Amino acid sequence: MGKIRDIMTDEIECCTLLDNMFEVALKMKELNVGAIPIVDQDKLVGMITDRDIVIRGVAEKHPGSSKVEAIMSSDLITVTPDTSSKEAAKLMAEHQIRRLPVVEDGKLIGIVSLGDFAINELTDDQAKDALSEISEQNYNGVQH
Numbered sequence: 001m002g003k004i005r006d007i008m009t010d011e012i013e014c015c016t017l018l019d020n021m022f023e024v025a026l027k028m029k030e031l032n033v034g035a036i037p038i039v040d041q042d043k044l045v046g047m048i049t050d051r052d053i054v055i056r057g058v059a060e061k062h063p064g065s066s067k068v069e070a071i072m073s074s075d076l077i078t079v080t081p082d083t084s085s086k087e088a089a090k091l092m093a094e095h096q097i098r099r100l101p102v103v104e105d106g107k108l109i110g111i112v113s114l115g116d117f118a119i120n121e122l123t124d125d126q127a128k129d130a131l132s133e134i135s136e137q138n139y140n141g142v143q144h
Contacts, residue, residue, distance in 0.1 A: 004088050005081035007117065008102045008110035014039045015048070021057045021071055022064030024048050035099050037108055038072050044101055044108040046072035078103045081110065088112060 014037045015024050024036050028050060038046035048068060056062070056071040078101045079088050088100055092114070102110035 002085045003081065004079050004083045004085060004100075004102055004110070004112050007085060008081065008112045009116065010110040012037060012108060012111055014108065015068060016040060017045065017067065017069060019068050020064065021048075021053060021062060021066045021068065024068060025050075025053055025064070028053075037101055037111065038068050039108055042108070043106045044076065044078070044103055046074040047076055047099075047101065048072045076101060079112070080104060085117065089117060 013027060013031055013033070015027060017038065017040050019038075027036055028034065034051075035047055035049045037044055038048060046068065048071060052071050052073065057066065062070055077091055077095050077097060079091065081102055081104060083102075092098070092100060099111055099113045101108055102112060
């Protein structure tokens with residue numbers, strides 16, 4: 001069974017607590033991504049998704065100049081590089097999340113997403129089943 005270090009993406013673009021909602025959205029557009037980790041002095045402090053910008057930002061009438069702290073998720077589920085792919089898939093299924101930050105001593109060193117599992121042969125059948133369950137539930141409009 002593979003470890004997360006074997007399948008994670010280690011080239012990560014981040015924003016900081018000094019950035020605002022507009023800057024995060026612009027970075028998402030430039031990078032064609034749906035989530036941006038938020039760091040403070042190299043420590044992971046939050047994550048913002050495109051959905052956060054819509055639901056917590058725009059729908060709550062926050063201006064684009066709003067600081068990221070107003071809309072980011074700060075209670076994050078994370079894994080270490082030594083976490084097994086099976087355990088990571090289980091966490092993703094339990095918490096209905098598509099991306100897991102990979103941290104070491106609080107520092108963000110990577111991120112693993114559903115796509116990383118889908119294209120990698122290191123996951124076992126149980127991990128693939130768990131990931132299929134997340135995808136099916138989210139594509140059918142059910143999000144927790």
